[in-house]
Amino acid sequence: MKGRATSFDIAYRAGVSQATVSRALRGSPLVSEETRKRVLAIAKELNYKVDKNASNLRRQHSVTLALLLFEDPTSDDSMINPFFLSMLGSITHACAKRGYDLLISFQQLSQDWHADYQDTHKADGLILLGYGDYLTARSRLEHLVDQGTHFVRWGAVVDDQRDISVGCDNVQGGRAIVEHLLAQGRRRIGYIGHASAHFPEFFDRYRGYCEALRAAGLEPDEALLVDAVDSTEVVGYNAACELVDRQVGFDALFAASDLQAMGAMRALADRGLAVPEQVAVVGFDDIPMARFANPPLTTVAQDTKRAGEVLVDTLLKIIKGEPAQSTLMPALPVIRRSCGAVPPGPEQSA
Amino acid sequence: MKGRATSFDIAYRAGVSQATVSRALRGSPLVSEETRKRVLAIAKELNYKVDKNASNLRRQHSVTLALLLFEDPTSDDSMINPFFLSMLGSITHACAKRGYDLLISFQQLSQDWHADYQDTHKADGLILLGYGDYLTARSRLEHLVDQGTHFVRWGAVVDDQRDISVGCDNVQGGRAIVEHLLAQGRRRIGYIGHASAHFPEFFDRYRGYCEALRAAGLEPDEALLVDAVDSTEVVGYNAACELVDRQVGFDALFAASDLQAMGAMRALADRGLAVPEQVAVVGFDDIPMARFANPPLTTVAQDTKRAGEVLVDTLLKIIKGEPAQSTLMPALPVIRRSCGAVPPGPEQSA
DNA sequence: CTGAAAGCGCTTACAG
DNA sequence: CTGAAAGCGCTTACAG
Secondary structure (H helix, E strand, C coil): CCCCCCHHHHHHHHCCCHHHHHHHHHCCCCCCHHHHHHHHHHHHHCCCCCCHHHHHHHHCCCCEEEEEEEECCCCCCCCCCHHHHHHHHHHHHHHHHCCCEEEEEEEECCCCCCCCCCCCCCCCEEEEECCCCHHHHHHHHHHHHHCCCCEEEECCCCCCCCCCEEEECHHHHHHHHHHHHHHCCCCCEEEEECCCCCCHHHHHHHHHHHHHHHHCCCCCCHHHEEECCCCCHHHHHHHHHHHHHHCCCCCEEEECCHHHHHHHHHHHHHCCCCCCCCCEEECCECCHHHHHCCCCCEEEEECHHHHHHHHHHHHHHHHHCCCCCCEEECEEEECCHHHCCCCCCHHHHC | CCCCCCHHHHHHHHCCCHHHHHHHHCCCCCCCHHHHHHHHHHHHHCCCCCCHHHHHHHHCCCCEEEEEEEECCCCCCCCCCHHHHHHHHHHHHHHHHCCCEEEEEEEECCCCCCCCCCCCCCCCEEEEECCCCHHHHHHHHHHHHHCCCCEEEECCCCCCCCCCEEEECHHHHHHHHHHHHHHCCCCCEEEEECCCCCCHHHHHHHHHHHHHHHHCCCCCCHHHEEECCCCCHHHHHHHHHHHHHHCCCCCEEEECCHHHHHHHHHHHHHCCCCCCCCCEEECCECCHHHHHCCCCCEEEEECHHHHHHHHHHHHHHHHHCCCCCCEEECEEEECCHHHCCCCCCHHHHC
């Protein structure tokens, strides 16, 4: 046998037509049990696999999804936010569970989006992750909906969006974690992140921060806000340094992402400030490393596992033309030592 | 226009045959400049994209590669070794740069490998990452080569392997980092990892460890070896605890992976042992978090960026039927504070 | 339950 | 430089 076996080869050996082979392989009820068995046996023997290109071409869909992961052009190659990597993992799993393959594509924020997987029939739909500045991305997103592209994005649910997104309740998450800080007696809480519609998720976390403060009778202090857009340790490090240098006094720090929080903790250590004794630190995301930080980082967990599934299921609905809507998932505080609420472990006693 | 435009639609509007459209789009020199321009303009206007399923079917290749990433069934979903994630990033980049798409598939170590991307023509070749116990994987790898599957694996170069692999020089990396520890005056160096052919990479790191000790006139002590196969913090944590409990005395620890090293550092802290004062700790991989550990982790860097490119280029050669061979890349020590060689920063003085 | 036939949308010898 | 035609390997109405 030269090259891969085709359905014709099997048909020939089984003494049936090629159409019957195709039916048997696809589990059609129109084939007798006996014929099916024979075909399956021969297929196995010949190590036959249906050619997806032919099958997809004929059926007009590819049973694969594409994930567009955007990356900051300033970051070095391998530094992708671990949170997105967790999402990637859960999306891959969710796809596999539903019988879909996953194509992954890293996009440069600066360039045109390479979003033609659907047009080329390589994928039936798109999942967008981390597309940067929302206000900049917006026109591209609108273009996608105008073109009838099937896609979902991970992110905040914004008022007048025309696309469909899945995100977590950042306002509630931010409020909950800041309430916790307040409950520990902290009063001067710095915020490292962003507070404008350019980055709606960070903005929402900031809103939650403000809500919690006001509910406690405190007014947010502009001097405690440090703008930090990129989710990297370096950015968090620098932001914390800046806050220290401002000499405005603070006893806690809420960073909009864990990576920033970890950078901030390092900065505080370098400046001789003890965490959590002098400054309580909390982050957002609950990346795997958070519990291994020193001290372990208190943060707000986003359920990436469920997020991946909701993302995929929503996209599948869109592809099938079923009604689909944006969804907001809960964000849960995870209390560890960096906020000062958990008694120090044995290592402190040394 | 109903549905997507096809090359026939363009041909009709351009007043040429469909074959000419196809040629123009693919940049064939057989088309006049003028015709090409006209075709391209119309294609753009109609937002035409060639159907990859049709194109791939006809050309008999898919211009996509598949990455099989294996995961430990015991680990929870999102806990993939950050080192592999870095590799994933670099492989994705390398593919994109060469015009290939990347299909990603997580495989359960326990199950049959879902390795039929090539048979189904969804991918032209495979990259294998983290397939667990080499001795167990071996028969499957052999099966793949027998089947004529195009693939490369990331891992140690083993003597009698029939497949092609790309890996780093683990012996040299292990030797270099242990030499460094010895140069700091450490004499009782524990090894957390594995020392058998089941995990050739860990075995090689152990070999390097032994070489360095012997070169310094020291004999490796079995009592200082803790078996740890999974690259997780928990495993590293437990291994370090076990070593402490053995009460054999040690002033340094070489963990076969950064994740294990970070778990070990936490265990030492919990047991009241100061790093690096009482125990120097070094890891392997240089994952992004290593520099943000507390203290920052000394480790051995594998160049994931280059690894991804070599992996992809090697696979492409195999696909094209060109001669290809396994390659071994250098592993470079990265000295930070956990080994005691770098003077403590300002945070220690507080 | 099965087969003959059309057709998915391209690419590429072949002929001019 | 261009066109007519075959064919990649399937799936699925249509007819029996």
